[in-house]
Amino acid sequence: MIADCSQAPGAAGLPFWLRDIDAVYVDPSVRDAPLTRRVASRLGHLPWREAPRDGALEGRQPLYLKEYKGRFLRFCPGTRYYRCCGYRIIHIGENCPIDCSYCILRAYFQDRTLKVWANQDALWSELGKAFSTNRELRYRVGTGEFTDSLVLEPLTGYSRDLVAFLRDYPNVCLELKSKIVDLSWLDAARADRVLPAWSLNAPAMVASEEPFAASLEQRLAAARECASAGFRVCLHFDPILRYPGWDSPSDGYAATIEMIFDYLKPEQVAYLSLGSFRFLPDLKRVIETHSPQSRYLFNEFILGLDGKQRLFRPLRVEQFRFLVERLRRGGLDRQLYFCMESDEVWRAVLGRTPREMGGLGRRLEALAFGEEG
Ligand code: SF4
Numbered sequence: 001m002i003a004d005c006s007q008a009p010g011a012a013g014l015p016f017w018l019r020d021i022d023a024v025y026v027d028p029s030v031r032d033a034p035l036t037r038r039v040a041s042r043l044g045h046l047p048w049r050e051a052p053r054d055g056a057l058e059g060r061q062p063l064y065l066k067e068y069k070g071r072f073l074r075f076c077p078g079t080r081y082y083r084c085c086g087y088r089i090i091h092i093g094e095n096c097p098i099d100c101s102y103c104i105l106r107a108y109f110q111d112r113t114l115k116v117w118a119n120q121d122a123l124w125s126e127l128g129k130a131f132s133t134n135r136e137l138r139y140r141v142g143t144g145e146f147t148d149s150l151v152l153e154p155l156t157g158y159s160r161d162l163v164a165f166l167r168d169y170p171n172v173c174l175e176l177k178s179k180i181v182d183l184s185w186l187d188a189a190r191a192d193r194v195l196p197a198w199s200l201n202a203p204a205m206v207a208s209e210e211p212f213a214a215s216l217e218q219r220l221a222a223a224r225e226c227a228s229a230g231f232r233v234c235l236h237f238d239p240i241l242r243y244p245g246w247d248s249p250s251d252g253y254a255a256t257i258e259m260i261f262d263y264l265k266p267e268q269v270a271y272l273s274l275g276s277f278r279f280l281p282d283l284k285r286v287i288e289t290h291s292p293q294s295r296y297l298f299n300e301f302i303l304g305l306d307g308k309q310r311l312f313r314p315l316r317v318e319q320f321r322f323l324v325e326r327l328r329r330g331g332l333d334r335q336l337y338f339c340m341e342s343d344e345v346w347r348a349v350l351g352r353t354p355r356e357m358g359g360l361g362r363r364l365e366a367l368a369f370g371e372e373g
Contacts, residue, residue, distance in 0.1 A: 011045060015154055017097050017180065017212045021114065023059035025051040027067040030118035035156055036065050039116075042155050061097060061112045063155070068117035072126050076145060087364075089145045090127070090174075092158050093117055096148045098179055101209040101291035102239055105146065107283035114147075116156055124165055131169045140361075140368045144177030144197070153182040163189035173368040175234055179213035181222040186229060192370060195270050196226040197234035200260070204251040205241050208293060216256060220263035227268040232370065235260065238275030238339055240319055241296040242311055247322060257326045266331035271367045274323060275339035276316045278308040306340070313345065320349040335367060 011019055024046050030036055040048070043063070051057070057064060068091070076087040093116040095109050117123065131139060143149045143159070153159050159176055163185050166172050170193060176185070177197040198219040201209070206216055214222075223233045237253070246252050277296060279287075287294050301309040310316070320338070327336060337360060338346060343353040354360035 014042070015180070015182075017151065018155065020061040020097060020112075021059075021063050022046060023057070023062045024048045025057050025062055025064045027051050027065065027118070029067045030065055033065075033118045033120065035116070035118045035120055035158070035161075038157055039063070039065060039155050057111075057113055061114065063152075064113050064115045065118040066115050067119045068122070072117070072123045073130050073141070087175075087361075088139055088141045090123075090141050090143050090162070091117065091146060092123075092143050092162070093152070094146045096151055098148060098151060098210065098212045100179070100213065101287055101294045102241070102277060102279070102283075102296070104279070104283060106286045106290070107280060108146075114152065116152060116158070120158075120161065127165070127169075131172050135171055137171060138365055138369065139172045140175070140365050141172060142175035142177055142197075144175070148178050148180065149176040149197075150178040150182045150185075151180055153184060157184070160185035160188050163194050166190070166193065173365075175368070177234070177236065179210060179219070181214045181218050183222060183225060186226065186231075189231075191230035194231060195234050195368060196223065196231055197236060198223055199236040199238060200256050201237070201239075201241070202246060202251060202253045203255050204245060204248075205243070205296075207251075209241070209291070209296075216259055220259055223268075224263045227264060232268055232270040233264065234270050235272045236275070236339075237323060238273055239277035240274060240323070241277050242299050242315060242319060243296045246319065253319075253323055254326055257323065257330065260327075260332075261330040266335075269332060269335050270370070271335040271337060271364060272327065272332055273337055273339045274320055276311050276319065276341075278304065278306075278310045278340065280308055284309070316341075317345060317348050320345070324349055337364065 024039065024043055026036060026048065028050060051064060072091050074089050074091060076089055095114050096103065096105055097114060150159060163174065166174055167190055173193050173195060175195040175197050177199065179199055200216060200219065203216060206213065226233050249255060284297065287297055300312040300315060302312050304310045324336060336350060346353045357363045
């Protein structure tokens with residue numbers, strides 16, 4: 001044991017998606033960090049060990065509080081071939097216990113270790129320097145690229161720390177993207193500079209492919225609570241999957257869209273992205289091995305310019321049109337954009353290209369900062 005864990009609540013007090021964590025590893029340099037102490041107060045019932053130099057961690061799902069030595073702020077790894085949105089990532093950790101069958105992280109990371117960058121002093125120093133060097137420069141940032149933004153929040157309070165830190169930087173707008181519900185950070189955040197975001201899917205896909213995520217009702221109820229507190233929210237249909245029944249009114253994408261308008265008014269949505277399922281060969285192998293129930297792999301895929309497989313374009317366009325038509329009927333239009341699509345698809349579905357809107361990055365920045373009515 002290397003931390004005082006006398007106040008720990010035990011596994012019963014944890015949300016169910018964190019109950020597989022069975023050991024905590026810590027780098028010696030962050031042993032006394034505030035984040036480590038906070039995690040210790042919640043996971044004291046587990047064995048705590050110093051992280052071995054060779055990186056081999058034991059356990060079903062170890063949590064690793066690490067001293068991160070790389071850059072915390074980076075550009076999203078988009079591609080030069082498709083329209084990318086100019087988003088930046090604040091890197092706070094890696095991996096996710098929710099285990100969605102299609103998740104790219106299952107191919108990126110070979111094990112189930114949940115890594116958290118516990119040297120937050122280095123993070124604050126890097127971000128402070130970047131965001132104050134030129135206060136005229138605006139940043140649209142998010143933490144939900146290599147992990148879910150909120151999935152470890154009950155243990156780490158990371159997002160709460162981050163939104164409190166960012167209160168001093170009105171030139172930064174932070175998106176917190178998740179598939180679970182944790183609003184413990186809400187009262188520490190600026191409502192005009194934090195965008196709570198939830199990824200959505202068809203009810204049938206939530207049930208079969210996202211078994212540890214919050215239900216659609218819970219996600220949308222949380223979004224409504226944020227909207228009532230003055231926040232604008234973001235929604236993401238990504239990945240849109242093609243499976244038998246995707247267009248069913250009862251448990252296909254139309255049902256989710258109907259639900260959105262039961263919970264939210266269009267003006268409460270800052271933006272909504274649409275992205276079709278894309279994958280590298282490694283992910284296909286992972287899905288075949290670990291999620292044999294997943295039917296969406298049986299489709300016509302082609303190799304995209306970015307080296308990923310994606311659904312044959314007419315099939316993508318058909319699905320996009322189906323969703324966009326219903327989203328527009330409910331009052332969402334100017335907030336809609338595609339993740340990683342070509343101008344041809346933009347024009348065929350939305351009737352406009354990013355360039356005609358002044359560039360996707362600029363457009364999303366304006367929406368994020370609440371400048372387009
Ligand atoms: S919630 Fe997001 S990050 Fe976590 S497994 Fe699912 S897709 Fe991956």
